[in-house]
Amino acid sequence: MLLAAVFFGLFFSVCIAALVWPRPRARRRGPRRVGRPRVSILVAARNEEATIERCLRSLAAQHYPASRLEILIADDGSTDNTAAVVRAFIAGKPQFRLLAVPGGAGAIRGKTNALAHLCRVATADYFLFTDADMALAPDWVSAMLAAATPGVGVVTGITTAGGGLFGRLQGLDWLFGLNLIGLLADHGLPATALGNNMLLTRAAYHDVGGYEGMAFSTHEDLQIFRRIVARGWGFRNLCSPAVLGVSAPQPTVAALLQQRKRWMKGTTDLPWYCSGLFGLYAAFYTVLFWPGLLPLAPLALLYGGKVFLQTLFLHAALRRVGRRERLGVLLLYEPYLCLMSVLVLAYVLWPGPVEWKQRRYTWAEA
Incomplete structure (x- = not known):
C-alpha cells in the first residue's frame, strides 16, 4: 500500500505540474532576419x-x-x-x-x-x-x-x-x-x-x-x-x-497498429526523462488495477482524477493550436487510450516485421 501511495503521489504531481508548469516566453536570440530567405x-x-x-x-x-x-x-x-x-x-x-x-x-x-x-x-x-x-x-x-x-x-x-x-x-x-x-x-x-x-x-x-x-x-x-x-x-x-x-x-486499426509499432521502436532511443515520463503514465493502469491492491472507492477516485486532469491537459493542448473539441470526444479519449495501449503492446510483442511505407523491416533493422 505504501508503494502504491508513493506511485500515485508521483503520478499526480507530474500531471499537475504538466498543467501548471509555466512555459517560458520565447526569447529571440540574435538579430532579426532581414528579408525572405530562400x-x-x-x-x-x-x-x-x-x-x-x-x-x-x-x-x-x-x-x-x-x-x-x-x-x-x-x-x-x-x-x-x-x-x-x-x-x-x-x-x-x-x-x-x-x-x-x-x-x-x-x-x-x-x-x-x-x-x-x-x-x-x-x-x-x-x-x-x-x-x-x-x-x-x-x-x-x-x-x-x-x-x-x-x-x-x-x-x-x-x-x-x-x-x-x-x-x-x-x-x-x-x-x-x-x-x-x-x-x-x-x-x-x-x-x-x-x-x-x-x-x-x-x-x-x-x-x-x-x-x-x-x-x-x-x-x-x-x-x-x-x-x-x-x-x-x-x-x-x-x-x-x-x-x-x-x-x-490512419484509416484502420491495423494500419494504426503498424504505425505505433514503428513508434515503439523509436521510444527505445528517447532520453531517460522522456521514456520515464511516458512509462509512468503507462504504468498507471497496471498499478491501479493490480488485483487486491486498492478498495473500490479509492480506485474509482484515482481513476476519475486521472481522467479529469487528462481532459484538462487535452483542452489546453487544443487551445494552444487554435482548435476545439467536444467534451464527449475528450472523455472518449480515455477508453480509446486504454484499448489502443493494450493492442499496441500485444502487437509489438507478437513476432512480426515493422512495416513502413509499404516496406518491411525486422525489429533490429528498424
Missing part, C-alpha cells in the same frame, strides 16, 4: 496518390513568396499514381519539382534514402520537411523560419490528425504526446523532432554528416535530431496555430 521544402512520397494533392495545395497556399520557395517532391518508387497526381498539380508552378529517387548511398535505404537525395538536390540554406499526408498552416514557412534564430539547428512544429471520430482521437494522441515533449523542450530538455513538421538548417545538417552519415533507422527524425543537438546546436519545439500540421489519419 527555403527548400522537401517531401518524400511513396504510394501517396490519395493524400499528396492535399499536401501540395497547402504548400502552394503558403503566405510566402513563391519565388523564394523550392518545393522538391521525391517519388520513392511508388507503384500507384502518385507521380501522375504530382505532375498534374505542379504543371505551371515553377517552384515545384518532382524527382525520382536513385539507389541508396551507404547503409541508408527506404524513406531515409529519399530524404538524403532531396537534401543533396536542395539549394537553400533552410530545409523544411513534411510528409505527403500532411496539410500545413498557411504561415508554416514563416513561423518555422522565425524560430530558426542564429545557433538553432532544428525546429519542430506541432501535428494533429483530422477526419472522423477515429481520426480525431488519433489527433488527440498526437497533441498529448507532442505537448509533453514541447513542455520538456521549453525547459531545455531535448527529446525528439518530428520528421513530418521539421526545419533543419543546411549548416546543422552538414555538420552531422546528413542522413548518409547515420546508421539506417525507421525513425530518422529522432536520429538526426539527437546528432544535431549533441553537436551543440540549439533546438525549438513550437506549439501554435501557425506551425500546425494536420495529418491524414
